[in-house]
Amino acid sequence: MQKIAIIGGGPAGLMAAIDGAKKGLHIDLYDQYNIGDHIRCAEGFFDTLNILGEPKYGVRFKVKEIELEIKKDYVFPCDEKTNIWMIDRREWQIGLAAEARDLGVHIYENSPVSKEKLKELSHDYDWVIDSSGVPSVTSKVYGFNQFYKETSGITVQYTLLGDFSDRYGSIKAALEEHYDGYYWIFPKSNNEANVGLIFFSENHLKPWEELERIIEKEGLSTYTKTRKFGGMCPVVRPEKLVYDNIILTGDAAGLVSALHGGGIDNACISGQLAIQCIAANNVEAYETEIDRVLGDKLKGEKDLADLVYSMNLGVLDGIVKMVRHTNKSIGDFGFLNGHAGAFEKFAILKGLMPKVFQK
Structure with a gap:
């Protein structure tokens, strides 16, 4: 049985722990605090790829509409294909931790992992999943912690x-x-x-x-x-996501949307992919799997963000106004849910009106 150490009891770490236990791996999870403490999150759960579904714990409501203010306010209804929930992140993580424990995961709270401790874990375990956030513990050992600050x-x-x-x-x-x-x-x-x-x-x-x-x-x-x-x-991935037998997931892997700053869904998916690759004895495919599942979404959001922030705000307001008058839902618009069609349409508009799109 492979032994896995997970650093961090956030979305990536807890999802990795649950999936790893289900696959029969020995999982030990180390969290710096008590699970659910020190949450730094707006607590919007965006399941933009429709992979994760409704969170099991802590749901306050499924978002019915999004108000988007540019020059004026525009309200977009959320239809069934727009999966955005408001959650209580603390309650959600505590629920996931209880589920992980029931599956046999050993969770060590108030157990921070230092540079020295990481070296011990990498020696004692087959694989270490670093879900420690930013700057990651791995970055302190391998010398790229400044990367997060710069990007x-x-x-x-x-x-x-x-x-x-x-x-x-x-x-x-x-x-x-x-x-x-x-x-x-x-x-x-x-x-x-x-x-x-x-x-x-x-x-x-x-x-x-x-x-x-x-x-x-x-x-x-x-x-x-x-x-x-x-x-x-x-919002930018480090040069590598695997360092010896250490795998970066979640925020440590730079998997936050450059468009809206949300990253819970990407973190969960990265934790699941890390376990999938470990269980298949194919960790060398981890970065390829991240690209396959999340690559187009993250690139599309980055391209759209670059485009939006290069626009004259008045022009952007006019575009959003036209879209709103079509009575489309936010799912049809694609601005907050990663639809490729939205990126393409905005790129076309920019090409047609290159001068007015500059601030």
């Missing part, structure tokens, strides 16, 4: 308590002129929401000051802040 977006977020009853069941994303990125309002209940922003490229702005401005703009300044957190959003 990641930056996110900041508050959890607010207040009246969100008029927004419950929907999520909002808003683009602004003065930075490449967007801000969001993701309600978790009638009286709680995650409000944050992401910068996809460097700028002169101070992210927390920008978020305070956004909270004022949205009329939320009297609401109570219960959590303040942020971090790096790794």
Whole structure:
């Protein structure tokens, strides 16, 4: 029986643990904290490839509509093929951990993995799956931790308590002129929401000051802040995903969408693929499998993001307005669910109007 060590009890690590146990592997999982603690996430679960289905635990609601603000607000209904849920990430991960334990996974909480500990694990186990986030433990050993800092977006977020009853069941994303990125309002209940922003490229702005401005703009300044957190959003893959007998998954593998900053689905899938390759004694195929399953999606989202952030915002608003007038759902539009057709249509429009698409 192959022995597998997993570093990190997040989406990639827990999905790898569950799948590995089901395949009869010996799985030990090490988490720096208690499972579900220190969540740094807007908690939107985007199953863009329709692979994972509805989360088993922690679901608050399936998103019924997406409000997209550019120059004006446009509301897109979500149809059956748009798989976006708001979840409680802590509850979801605790549920997955309980499932893993029931399958025989040994979970060691409050067990951080240092550079020295990683070297021990790589010696004692057949394979180590690094789902430690960014910068990954592996990057500290192999000397590429600076890579994440140079290629990641930056996110900041508050959890607010207040009246969100008029927004419950929907999520909002808003683009602004003065930075490449967007801000969001993701309600978790009638009286709680995650409000944050992401910068996809460097700028002169101070992210927390920008978020305070956004909270004022949205009329939320009297609401109570219960959590303040942020971090790096790794949207570029490292040069390699396998280092000796260590496999990078999830954020450690740079598998976050460059379009919307979501990465839970990609992380889950990467954990499953890592186990699939280990069980088949074919780890050398792991990067090929990542490309096969996630490559087109990630590239398409990156291409569309580059296009959107090169546009004049007024032109983008006009395009979205035309699309909204067709009464299409967000699934037909493809802006947030990775449909290749959306990328192609935007590329065609850019080719037709090259001058007006420049800021």
